[in-house]
Amino acid sequence: MTGTADTAFAFVLNALDPDLLSPCLATRFVTSDLVTLRQNLSIDAADDPLIDNVYTLAPPDAAALCAAMQIDFDSGPAIVTLHKDNGSRGGPPYLVHTGWELPLLLQGRKKFAVMHFTTRADHVALKRRFDHFVAMGQLHAEEHVSGEGTRHQTIHAVYTPPGDAWRIEADKLIHRCAGLSGGWNEHYERLLGMLMGYEDWQNDWWLEELAKHDKGWFGISLTAAVTRAGLEWIAHAGNRALPPIEGDIFIVASTHMLQDETMQFALRDNPHIDAFVQFNIDGRHLIPHADMRVGGTYALPASAIPELNRHLRRPVRIVAQRSSSAFE
Structure with a gap:
């Protein structure tokens, strides 16, 4: 992907406090003119085509960039940094401490x-x-x-x-x-x-x-289909355990590989599936039961469920569920 006249990108300028070396003044601007922006940053398009890196500007360079891009930002004698704003919307509704x-x-x-x-x-x-x-x-x-x-x-x-x-x-x-x-x-x-x-x-x-x-902070994330009885069992366990199942095989899938549409199709077409649940576990507890070198779907022995329950990192979450009218 390369920037075009129809593609707008957002950037943030931060003026750094000379004593604390942290931002003391900031502004956000949107532009599709990456050519002018690269010229003022003295970078080649081949080196950073979409200006994804962080750049440090001396006061004269910052003033020149603001003039060229028509940005109202008086940073005075402060050092200024520029970085792309990759979507602050939907971010934390509070000040994250990083950088401050x-x-x-x-x-x-x-x-x-x-x-x-x-x-x-x-x-x-x-x-x-x-x-x-x-x-x-x-x-x-x-x-x-x-x-x-x-x-x-x-x-x-x-x-x-x-x-x-x-x-x-x-x-x-x-x-x-x-x-x-x-x-x-x-x-x-x-x-x-x-x-x-x-x-x-x-x-x-x-x-x-x-x-x-599901950023993988709490071990490997897996998703499994459960019956109505299994879902009720999870609720009675306070969402702290996986349910026992009928049969000898417990099928689980890597969460990031299981699309929402796939789960909805399964809920529609398989009357025995009442929900899909997600859980996190340290991968070392799966190694005896599955080849973790291969991502995707794993067939675990049902007898392993008690061991998995002992090592769950966080509560079991319902990520898709059949409703009374969804598939009528």
Whole structure:
């Protein structure tokens, strides 16, 4: 795909606070003139045809770009970054902390931050700003280095406001518990969000989004057809277990490969199917029962269901269901 006169793209300009190296002023603009935009960014069409990368502009370059694109954005002497807005509509209805860690920590709105600094110039500069506020006693930090002395050297640092250093040990404990109890799940994700300073309603929204869009955060996502009796069994179990089935084989499919239309056709054509349910499980618990190198559909022994139930990462969700009138 290449940009044309009929194709409009949205971009965001951020002016960076020179002391905190985080955005302090921003604007969004829409354009189909990628030729002029590339010229002002001094990039070739072959290198970044749709301008998907992030670009840093010195003050004169930012002013020239705004003049050329007729953007009302006075960033003054600040360094400016430009990135494509890949669909903020439908995004979180709150400020995501990423990119705003330092000012939010200093304001006390963020309680815990995990940062990874490589040898890139912008990472080195940002690390210096964090170091400055640590030295001033305004932040507490712990860090370790991986790949020391190599081009892959990375400083892994955690920061809290003064008096909140206990959150670092709490984070270690949460990850240790996750490792000992079968892996990361929605409860650990919520605890981590609370540690970082997100509000309850924000954590609620985030977990619901993870469930709806199935990003694989909680292990492998599988979907299975169930009968009416099976659906009732799941409800009685509080959506915390898969139902026993008749027969010796439990058919499951990779969620991302099972289209909504396929499920609707099955509900219409097979009177024994009353719903499709989705569940998450660590792949290691499937290896004894299925060849995980092949995606798609797996025929699991029905006798494996109790073991699967012991290792479910999150509640069983109904993703498609027969209604009394849908197929009449």
